[in-house]
Amino acid sequence: MQGRSKEQPHRPRRQRGGVRLADVAAAAQVSAPLASRVLNADPNVRATPETKARVLEAAEQLGYVPNIAAKTLRQQRTGLLGLVVHNLSSPIYLDLLQGARTEAAANNYFLVLGDVDELLTDDEAYRIFINGKRVDGLIVQGGHGEFDQRIAEIARALPTVIVNAPPKSTDTVAPLVAPDEVAATRMLTEHLLALGHARIGLISGPHDSPTNLLREQGVRDALAEAGHTLRDEDTAHLTWSAEAGRAGLRTLAGRWENTRDRPTALIGGNSLIGIGMLRAAAELDIAVPGDLSIAAVHDTWISEHLVPSLTTVSLPLREMGETAVRLLLTDTPRTQRTIISDPPPRLHARASTAIAREH
Amino acid sequence: MQGRSKEQPHRPRRQRGGVRLADVAAAAQVSAPLASRVLNADPNVRATPETKARVLEAAEQLGYVPNIAAKTLRQQRTGLLGLVVHNLSSPIYLDLLQGARTEAAANNYFLVLGDVDELLTDDEAYRIFINGKRVDGLIVQGGHGEFDQRIAEIARALPTVIVNAPPKSTDTVAPLVAPDEVAATRMLTEHLLALGHARIGLISGPHDSPTNLLREQGVRDALAEAGHTLRDEDTAHLTWSAEAGRAGLRTLAGRWENTRDRPTALIGGNSLIGIGMLRAAAELDIAVPGDLSIAAVHDTWISEHLVPSLTTVSLPLREMGETAVRLLLTDTPRTQRTIISDPPPRLHARASTAIAREH
């Protein structure tokens, strides 16, 4: 047992890199370029069926997987899309993420996560993510003030699609994918009107945010058609959080001096606000839906598990994510604005809304 | 205004690729390799301070960002980590994701999302993600039966860290990062015991799942120390969902024939189950915490907004994500098991638990 005492006498030559195209080509007794063309089903390739079969066979045999870095370098295409999220803890946009992820996967793309705050504060991260050619395109959420201002700059460096809310600036810097916000709140309002509510209020996000303007519009439209109006004293505009919903309802309720001069139903600008409103109602001993009906925009997994379960309208977030990816992969004119109207917003009537009681 | 009428008379030679290292080197009047070494702060580089300054200056001036594909090809390192998630809609693991994302970013890494179901069903996606050298390492959630069986295979192909729950198989295939599950439920139980509860039940996930075994152990330990036991008729083991929590409480309540022979407090195996339990209690007119105290594992953003707000114990999910990334970046022996005990689980006492009432 003396000879060959070395422990690693003949490890296969290529240990790290796995199987290369050259290995496949060698096994199939063809050149690397030909193997590449066969494996990529190049329509212009001219090879006998036997040759093709040999190449495919060899690739299968060796478990060949193309090296993505090499492919990327040559083709200037990473197979990655960036998704810049604002607040991942919010349940609202997970569906959007899921939709984007699924559609990306269907095209053999993967998603890389970026964070709004990080990109704003960490220059290094920004450079790597935006300028480093790390991704082929970017999906960003509009409507986040400070970040909106940099979207134009980003869109110049990289194909970009904005989802959800258009930046405030008037010039269109990138294609937009959005839900039919107006239809959504209109639907909620009409639901409440049908239940006999006449005085309906709104607790929503910042008054001048693009999203709020649209959602508020939907409420106003539906009310106007029914001959009613949205009164200033029945609205509160804070942020998009549960805490804001709670504070908003407390503020409104503070104005209610008697049981007659007050709204019988309130709409929450998003599901977090709706949750906060339910909470505030419980704290203030306002019976829902007995004294007050509550409905909100966005249907999330939790809506039906709340007590009482929350009436909502669901936006096609998943489809928005899918569409955003599709637009990204088909380079779209930056002026294009896609409103997802199929499927339309859908009403989920639950226990938090009921027929208006006569005061 | 006739001359120069062409709109794009002299676009710079390199339009697509941006600034290359060669451009920087040329501007600084040095060779590309030297520029590379200076920019990467190679300790072995020998260059005069003036030369270094010139290179750095030129890079800054031109806005040079290294081409990641080229770097990756040469270094066999992508700068990406894969995070394989099971159900992104669940709020529970978002903190883990956030922790991982933050720590990755701090090391100039980015996260790519994979989906358990997709990797199980889509062979192409699996090959690209796992075998394609698309990522340098992988964080996977253990405890998802079918997927667990492939973790060993994955771990052979790629540096891997398992978070949360160990696969059932006894051999350790990759380092593990987990919270102190036993301490968490022990803490909840002790909180209830301190409130005077003596008979405490448990509604949790599948009985033989690794996570449940540990959580149940914590309950049993604390009860035993106080001279009590966990009765079989006070437990239900279904899935980890809100629906299961609801069904679990309904099952248990169905056994309660009089007000004396029943538990005064129940622990939910996770926050979803806790939410379902609150819902079932409301439906069954069981006052919480009057008739029944309810507490659950996992503190999420919603816990404090529920009615009543839910007592929970929070696990250090964020830190787990951070640690998982760190382990991945420092190639760790696969036998290592890291229990995050700093910070320890933390109790959030809220309105759903109260002093036990004498029956």
Place this chain on the structure above:
DNA sequence: CTTGCCTGAACAATCGATTTATCATGACCA
């Protein structure tokens, strides 16, 4: 019998950064 065309395939260049090996220059010492 040669020219020309088509088929089947190989050759060579390219993507951009890194890294190993090599070369020039000047200082210093014998």
Place this chain on the structure above:
DNA sequence: TGGTCATGATAAATCGATTGTTCAGGCAAG
């Protein structure tokens, strides 16, 4: 003056796949 050595920098090879160009051979037409 010649030789050694440290210093400063360059040349060339490499990572692996793709793509434009070229080449050899076979067959048909002139």
